Amino acid sequence: MSFVAIDGAGYAIGNGPAIVEDIDWRIGEGEFHCLVGRSGCGKTTLLKLAAGLLLPTSGSIRIRDRAVSEPSAEVGFVFQAPTLLDWLPVIDNILLPLSLKRRVGPQDRRRAEELLALVAMPGLGARYPRELSGGQQSRVAIARALVTDPALLLFDEPFAALDAITREELQDDLLRLCGRGGTTMLFVTHDIAEAVYLADRVAVMAGGRLCHDLRIDLPRPRGRDVRYAPRFTALCRELRRAMDGGAVAAMPLDAAS
Numbered sequence: 399m400s401f402v403a404i405d406g407a408g409y410a411i412g413n414g415p416a417i418v419e420d421i422d423w424r425i426g427e428g429e430f431h432c433l434v435g436r437s438g439c440g441k442t443t444l445l446k447l448a449a450g451l452l453l454p455t456s457g458s459i460r461i462r463d464r465a466v467s468e469p470s471a472e473v474g475f476v477f478q479a480p481t482l483l484d485w486l487p488v489i490d491n492i493l494l495p496l497s498l499k500r501r502v503g504p505q506d507r508r509r510a511e512e513l514l515a516l517v518a519m520p521g522l523g524a525r526y527p528r529e530l531s532g533g534q535q536s537r538v539a540i541a542r543a544l545v546t547d548p549a550l551l552l553f554d555e556p557f558a559a560l561d562a563i564t565r566e567e568l569q570d571d572l573l574r575l576c577g578r579g580g581t582t583m584l585f586v587t588h589d590i591a592e593a594v595y596l597a598d599r600v601a602v603m604a605g606g607r608l609c610h611d612l613r614i615d616l617p618r619p620r621g622r623d624v625r626y627a628p629r630f631t632a633l634c635r636e637l638r639r640a641m642d643g644g645a646v647a648a649m650p651l652d653a654a655s
């Protein structure tokens with residue numbers, strides 16, 4: 399049994415054309431998968447289906463063999479914009495998913511402080527979002543998504559608005575978080591190099607369908623030097639060709655696990 403199993407999933411609005419169509423995809427527990435594709439090809443829609451924010455109009459999406467029918471604490475979502483609440487200090491922004499459901503206690507606060515340290519912002523819990531850089535706000539958004547200990551974490555181009563250096567630092571933070579194991583990640587990006595650096599597997603989407611998938615065989619742990627390796631460039635080139643329509647390959651996307 400795969401951790402995430404997407405079988406023939408599609409989504410259309412009313413009688414309109416399908417926005418995503420015939421998606422078959424398997425994600426093994428603890429794996430990091432990326433989804434790349436041009437603007438408007440349906441990436442966000444697929445992510446929303448996995449989050450239970452939309453329901454498929456055909457096929458099915460299952461997590462741990464249970465159909466996804468609504469948002470749940472098991473699935474965290476990191477959006478393109480950090481969407482922090484300006485009037486709450488950082489620590490309360492991180493605790494928000496818990497405080498919306500129940501009273502938070504000292505143990506929750508300790509956990510939030512730990513998460514802040516994990517995203518390289520130790521001791522900054524009393525600051526307000528307006529006192530943070532864009533990169534720091536993104537880090538807080540990641541900590542907030544982790545506070546419920548989700549089994550699956552979904553990212554919708556979370557670093558798109560950041561400068562290249564900050565982006566690389568956040569990618570390294572994310573790899574460090576993955577190194578802790580446990581959380582399965584599905585990450586949407588326009589950026590091919592970002593996908594290759596982060597992922598165990600990358601799927602390419604075009605016109606609402608998955609048209610190519612590639613296992614990333616770069617060794618882990620990955621550090622900055624990997625970006626200059628010939629294999630890294632070759633993998634980026636293959637994905638670029640697929641995005642240009644130059645390669646169509648084996649589907650469905652079956653995780654080895």
Ligand SMILES: Nc1ncnc2c1ncn2[C@@H]1O[C@H](COP(=O)(O)OP(=O)(O)OP(=O)(O)O)[C@@H](O)[C@H]1O
Pocket residue numbers: 411417435436437438439440441442443444
């Ligand atoms: N609620 C909606 N009503 C009508 N059309 C929609 C709706 N949501 C998405 N679409 C259309 O579906 C297509 C896919 O949208 P989606 O946001 O999933 O693409 P995307 O690949 O994430 O794009 P981007 O990379 O620009 O964020 C787009 O053409 C979009 O206009």
